[in-house]
Amino acid sequence: xxxxxxxxxxxxxxxxxxxxxxxxxxxxxxxxxxxxxxxxxxxxxxxxxxxxxxxxxxxxxxxxxxxxxxxxxxxxxxxxxxxxxxxxxxxxxxxxxxxxxxxxxxxxxxxxxxxxxxxxxxxxxxxxxxxxxxxxxxxxxxxxxxxxxxxxxxxxxxxxxxxxxxxxxxxxxxxxxxxxxxxxxxxxxxxxxxxxxxxxxxxxxxxxxxxxxxxxxxxxxxxxxxxxxxxxxxxxxxxxxxxxxxxxxxxxxxxxxxxxxxxxxxxxxxxxxxxxxxxxxxxxxxxxxxxxxxxxxxxxxxxxxxxxxxxxxxxxxxxxxxxxxxxxxxxxxxxxxxxxxxxxxxxxxxxxxxxxxxxxxxxxxxxxxxxxxxx
Amino acid sequence: xxxxxxxxxxxxxxxxxxxxxxxxxxxxxxxxxxxxxxxxxxxxxxxxxxxxxxxxxxxxxxxxxxxxxxxxxxxxxxxxxxxxxxxxxxxxxxxxxxxxxxxxxxxxxxxxxxxxxxxxxxxxxxxxxxxxxxxxxxxxxxxxxxxxxxxxxxxxxxxxxxxxxxxxxxxxxxxxxxxxxxxxxxxxxxxxxxxxxxxxxxxxxxxxx
Numbered sequence: 001x002x003x004x005x006x007x008x009x010x011x012x013x014x015x016x017x018x019x020x021x022x023x024x025x026x027x028x029x030x031x032x033x034x035x036x037x038x039x040x041x042x043x044x045x046x047x048x049x050x051x052x053x054x055x056x057x058x059x060x061x062x063x064x065x066x067x068x069x070x071x072x073x074x075x076x077x078x079x080x081x082x083x084x085x086x087x088x089x090x091x092x093x094x095x096x097x098x099x100x101x102x103x104x105x106x107x108x109x110x111x112x113x114x115x116x117x118x119x120x121x122x123x124x125x126x127x128x129x130x131x132x133x134x135x136x137x138x139x140x141x142x143x144x145x146x147x148x149x150x151x152x153x154x155x156x157x158x159x160x161x162x163x164x165x166x167x168x169x170x171x172x173x174x175x176x177x178x179x180x181x182x183x184x185x186x187x188x189x190x191x192x193x194x195x196x197x198x199x200x201x202x203x204x205x206x207x208x209x210x211x212x213x214x215x216x217x218x219x220x221x222x223x224x225x226x227x228x229x230x231x232x233x234x235x236x237x238x239x240x241x242x243x244x245x246x247x248x249x250x251x252x253x254x255x256x257x258x259x260x261x262x263x264x265x266x267x268x269x270x271x272x273x274x275x276x277x278x279x280x281x282x283x284x285x286x287x288x289x290x291x292x293x294x295x296x297x298x299x300x301x302x303x304x305x306x307x308x309x310x311x312x313x314x315x316x317x318x319x320x321x322x323x324x325x326x327x328x329x330x331x332x333x334x335x336x337x338x339x340x341x342x343x344x345x346x347x348x349x350x351x352x353x354x355x356x357x358x359x360x361x362x363x364x365x366x367x368x369x370x371x372x373x374x375x
Numbered sequence: 376x377x378x379x380x381x382x383x384x385x386x387x388x389x390x391x392x393x394x395x396x397x398x399x400x401x402x403x404x405x406x407x408x409x410x411x412x413x414x415x416x417x418x419x420x421x422x423x424x425x426x427x428x429x430x431x432x433x434x435x436x437x438x439x440x441x442x443x444x445x446x447x448x449x450x451x452x453x454x455x456x457x458x459x460x461x462x463x464x465x466x467x468x469x470x471x472x473x474x475x476x477x478x479x480x481x482x483x484x485x486x487x488x489x490x491x492x493x494x495x496x497x498x499x500x501x502x503x504x505x506x507x508x509x510x511x512x513x514x515x516x517x518x519x520x521x522x523x524x525x526x527x528x529x530x531x532x533x534x535x536x537x538x539x540x541x542x543x544x545x546x547x548x549x550x551x552x553x554x555x556x557x558x559x560x561x562x563x564x565x566x567x568x569x570x571x572x573x574x575x576x577x578x579x580x581x582x583x584x
Contacts, residue, residue: 331452332462338408338430343452344441361438368445 006073007039007064007081007088012104017137021099024289027124030114034138035104036060036096039080040088042144048375049144050091051135052076053152053159056227056283057275059103062095063088078358085367090375091148099134100126100282108278109210119278121207126282128155128290132162139170148373149173153355154322155283158290161330165292168308173373175366177314178355180326181300181333182291187321190230191284194223198277207278220277221268228267233318233351300329301336310340312369314362316354317347342369394562395575396422399472399498402555402579403427407469410434410493412456412486413476417444424449431468434460457482460489468494475575477501477542478533487549491582497551500577503558505538505570522561523574539570546580555579 012035021029037060042049052062054075063080066072080086080093097105100123108123139147150171152160157179164174183191198204201219205212229237241260256262296302311334315327324345334341346362348354354362396419403409407429411420414433417440423429433451435441444451454462457480471494473486478501480486490497502523503509509519518528526533537545539558546553558565558573565573 328462335432335452335462335467336464338467340450341432341452342445342450343454344438344445345453347438361442364442365445368442372445372448 005081005083006077007093009067010037010039010061010064010074011067012037012060014104015138015141017134017141019137021130021133021137023124024127024129025125029099029106029124032099032106032134034096034099034106034134036094036138037062037064037074038095038142039063039093040082040091042092042142043375045375046144047146047148048091049139049142049147050086050093051139051147051150051163052080052086052093052095053131053135053150053156054095054098055152055154055156056280056287057271058156059101060095060097060105061103062093076356078356079363079366085363086151086370087367091370094138094142096135096138098126098131098283100279100286102276102279105134107276108207108282109276118208118210120210121278123278123282125285127286128158128162129166131159131286132166135159135163136167136170146170146172148375149175149370151175151177152179153177154179154352155287155290158287162290162292164307164309164311165303168306171309173312173369174309175312175314175369176327176330178316178319178322178327178352179313179330180290180322181293181330183288184326188288190226190321191288194226195281195284197222197226198281201277204277207281209277215272216277217272220275220280221265221272223277223280224271224275225264225268228264230321231352233320233349235318235349236351236353239349300333304333304337304339307334307337307339311342312366313341313343314355314365315343315345316350316352316362317345318349319352319354321352393418393422394559395474395500395577398557398559398577399423399474399500400426402498403429403470406430408467410460410463410468410471412460412471412473412490413479414444414449414451414474415440417447417449417451419472419474420444420449421447456480456486459485460493463493465492466495470494470496470498472498474498474500475502478536480535483535484545484549487545487551491549491551491580496554496579496581498577498579499542500575501537501542502533503539503570503573503576504536505540506560506574507571510571521574539573539576542576542578546578550583551580552583553578553580 016033018031058075061074063074063077082089097103100107108119112119150160150163157176160174160176164171198219201216203214204216244259292303293300313327313331315324331343350357405427409429409431411433414435417433420433434454436455441453471490512519557577558569560574
């Protein structure tokens with residue numbers, strides 16, 4: 001059933017950007033490349049483009065499948081495709097791997113052409129604002145003057161918000177899902193524990209582990225396990241695993257006993273094989289630094305004064321990592337500015353991960369909103 | 376802000392057939408900023424947008440209604456009115472509308488106070504419990520069930536029903552100055568003995584002083 005509405009076979013594309021990127025940190029990246037995918041057709045008026053911004057561990061492979069890899073569906077294949085809520089029969093959808101990532105765009109694991117070595121620890125810290133700038137470069141390359149919509153969940157939602165502040169004329173609609181205008185202390189704390197797990201791994205070598213032909217797998221695994229706990233809810237974990245044991249009896253030892261332990265270790269192992277630890281560090285830092293109100297003495301409403309887009313803000317009741325309260329802060333700032341905004345607080349037991357789930361009501365809301373966007 | 380780019384999905388003419396909407400619309404100045412509390416599926420807001428070119432938001436707690444607001448292309452915010460309107464700044468709307476929702480609210484006095492704070496004017500409509508048919512049913516020993524009050528006592532969301540007299544007393548208590556009142560029965564205006572002959576009541580009010 002999934003295949004019938006999939007975006008079909010897709011091929012990643014690359015673009016080399018030689019315009020130096022001035023980073024928020026003050027550093028400069030002389031050149032870089034970006035990997036992206038597109039779904040659907042850009043119309044002749046070039047007015048139906050939709051950018052999907054990915055979250056911490058996402059990438060450019062949003063929808064569809066790779067020809068040489070069975071079941072290699074994009075991470076948001078349930079949302080993006082022909083006839084799906086973000087309908088590729090109407091919209092030209094773009095997914096891009098963020099700078100600093102590890103799926104094809106320039107990142108710490110890339111070779112720095114100036115030295116012939118991996119960037120490693122020398123790769124600069126990038127921010128949400130920096131990402132928006134790189135996405136704007138890709139947009140220019142593709143000849144798109146204005147997006148019909150920019151969509152993102154979690155860290156992706158932050159990018160959608162930032163777009164409307166940095167390029168108010170270039171975004172008609174922003175769909176900001178399970179996001180926040182800034183992280184709370186608790187949220188930053190989780191990120192730092194994840195970073196500490198990676199950086200204290202003996203195989204980390206100050207971020208230059210590539211040179212030692214090794215990986216800080218244990219650290220990245222722990223970081224992912226911790227993150228995963230925070231993306232689920234107590235209820236969803238209880239429903240999925242409860243106190244189920246792998247074997248019938250307690251072993252009175254420290255090996256895997258509970259199903260939740262087994263699950264988390266599996267998820268951690270899988271992730272440690274696929275993701276670059278340095279990219280993980282960068283992504284969590286970008287999350288921590290995001291705070292558009294910072295430049296306005298903490299006044300988020302003032303930050304949105306420049307915005308012109310219409311907004312859809314969505315949150316999920318059981319999401320405690322990016323709680324509905326954070327979304328309501330965004331809504332409040334938009335209401336203060338008399339922006340077109342709609343907000344739904346979706347009942348869901350899946351925690352932060354809800355934004356990736358194929359829940360009927362959630363998808364109906366997105367579909368209803370997208371259907372009303374003219375192209 | 377961009378111009379509204381939403382496509383029309385419902386014929387405005389069918390909505391215009393609702394006389395309670397028309398009664399409210401007559402009070403709304405063109406181009407006004409409107410907050411519609413308990414906005415249902417958003418059709419009043421849509422009607423006001425199409426006929427009065429208002430800019431506004433609906434507030435709605437019910438999931439199905441909210442989805443229909445999205446389909447109707449109106450701004451809708453999923454908040455619980457019972458916890459107040461803290462997301463809305465004082466004096467930030469020309470009109471705050473509470474259309475046939477007052478009687479279902481727990482914090483009746485609180486919402487009137489909040490309407491007076493957030494809006495320059497408030498507009499409230501509610502089914503008149505003092506309507507003679509309601510009175511007759513009570514006299515005959517049963518709780519009223521009618522077109523305006525279609526529920527049974529055991530399944531009604533209406534927990535704070537009132538008469539015109541009751542509402543006007545509440546307005547005095549809340550320092551709300553009534554600017555205008557309209558009373559309707561079966562979609563027709565009622566002039567004679569409104570608290571007895573009126574099924575639906577509409578009030579427009581502002582903060583006193």
